[in-house]
Amino acid sequence: MAPRVPGLLLLLSLPFFLASFALAFNVSTIGFDEGYTPLFGDGNLVRSSDGKSVRLLLDRYTGSGFISSDYYNHGFFSASIKLPSDYTAGIVVAFYTSNGDIFEKTHDELDFEFLGNIRGKKWRLQTNLYGNGSTSRGREERYTLWFDPSEEFHRYSILWTEKNIIFYVDEVPIREIVRNEAMGSDYPSKPMSLYATIWDGSAWATAGGRYKVDYDYAPFVSEFHDLTLRGCRVDPIQQRLAGDCNDETAELSAADYAVITPERRMAMRKFRQQYMTYSYCYDTLRYPVPPPECVVLPSEQRRFKDTGRVIKFSGGHHNHHHRRHSKKTRTRSAAKVAGDSAM
Numbered sequence: 001m002a003p004r005v006p007g008l009l010l011l012l013s014l015p016f017f018l019a020s021f022a023l024a025f026n027v028s029t030i031g032f033d034e035g036y037t038p039l040f041g042d043g044n045l046v047r048s049s050d051g052k053s054v055r056l057l058l059d060r061y062t063g064s065g066f067i068s069s070d071y072y073n074h075g076f077f078s079a080s081i082k083l084p085s086d087y088t089a090g091i092v093v094a095f096y097t098s099n100g101d102i103f104e105k106t107h108d109e110l111d112f113e114f115l116g117n118i119r120g121k122k123w124r125l126q127t128n129l130y131g132n133g134s135t136s137r138g139r140e141e142r143y144t145l146w147f148d149p150s151e152e153f154h155r156y157s158i159l160w161t162e163k164n165i166i167f168y169v170d171e172v173p174i175r176e177i178v179r180n181e182a183m184g185s186d187y188p189s190k191p192m193s194l195y196a197t198i199w200d201g202s203a204w205a206t207a208g209g210r211y212k213v214d215y216d217y218a219p220f221v222s223e224f225h226d227l228t229l230r231g232c233r234v235d236p237i238q239q240r241l242a243g244d245c246n247d248e249t250a251e252l253s254a255a256d257y258a259v260i261t262p263e264r265r266m267a268m269r270k271f272r273q274q275y276m277t278y279s280y281c282y283d284t285l286r287y288p289v290p291p292p293e294c295v296v297l298p299s300e301q302r303r304f305k306d307t308g309r310v311i312k313f314s315g316g317h318h319n320h321h322h323r324r325h326s327k328k329t330r331t332r333s334a335a336k337v338a339g340d341s342a343m
């Protein structure tokens with residue numbers, strides 16, 4: 001009996017521990033028209049009456065999206081987002097930075113992509129980055145979350161500086177990419193705009209395309225508020241004098257979110273231990289030599305197959321947990337593994 005207790009405690013306490021980071025950063029928010037413009041699916045983009053938030057809808061005719069009105073040379077891009085609920089298979093909600101509209105062959109990109117699921121199964125979150133058109137070198141990581149992202153608003157943020165990139169969920173840093181020289185131009189370096197979109201990803205989003213969008217459940221509604229854009233606004237084509245961005249760069253590096261405190265680092269480690277389901281760094285079939293920014297931790301690597309996918313039922317507390325449950329639960333868990341391995 002005794003050995004079960006710490007495991008069970010950990011299992012129960014981790015979501016609470018991570019939830020304690022739900023406080024928003026101390027950032028100023030802007031109205032939709034102060035920083036963004038509609039991108040596509042105009043009729044499916046619905047502003048709130050106070051202009052502070054926006055809903056993006058997907059129906060059988062179109063998805064929708066918006067874009068920041070300016071390009072930013074480094075920045076902090078953030079919003080509180082609530083995802084569609086119920087049956088969301090095949091749906092993709094993306095919150096990302098890119099400059100693909102002006103640099104077709106050499107674009108940079110930083111992604112949050114939310115992948116819908118069949119009823120009763122969790123949304124999955126993917127992060128990724130590209131630099132200077134490195135589209136043949138995907139750097140995907142995939143996770144589940146410690147909460148249901150369709151139930152309430154959570155803040156999702158991308159910090160991009162010259163030195164590092166941090167993806168945040170609330171105040172938990174879930175991924176950090178520290179720039180190193182060997183990455184070369186794979187590290188995003190040209191000004192980017194912020195995009196938010198909802199679209200039909202039936203071909204791949206859920207179990208590799210096995211489950212499509214079911215428009216009987218449309219419209220699918222995602223909501224964005226607490227809109228935040230920080231950084232140096234620039235014209236990406238025009239040459240700028242070195243030093244033009246000094247003030248904004250200083251502001252970024254002085255901000256709360258620029259620092260991964262020891263407490264946040266612990267939260268990041270725990271999140272990744274418990275919720276990361278795929279990492280390109282451990283996908284040795286795809287990358288026999290991990291890309292240069294990868295920090296390969298043997299303790300972490302043990303949990304992943306050579307496909308980069310997590311091995312389920314490996315954690316001690318998982319075993320205790322499952323042993324306590326009926327055969328029915330185990331069957332359902334097995335189905336989850338099958339679903340995950342097809343995603």
Ligand SMILES: *[C@@H]1O[C@H](CO)[C@@H](O)[C@H](O)[C@H]1NC(C)=O
Pocket residue numbers: 026027
């Ligand atoms: C939040 O930031 C503003 C100015 O940027 C500052 O005046 C205020 O004291 C900050 N609040 C907290 C709780 O740190």
Ligand SMILES: *[C@@H]1O[C@H](CO)[C@@H](O)[C@H](O)[C@H]1NC(C)=O
Pocket residue numbers: 106132133185
């Ligand atoms: C980006 O890619 C283009 C085309 O492949 C190349 O000419 C250019 O030198 C690259 N830029 C950097 C900064 O490496």
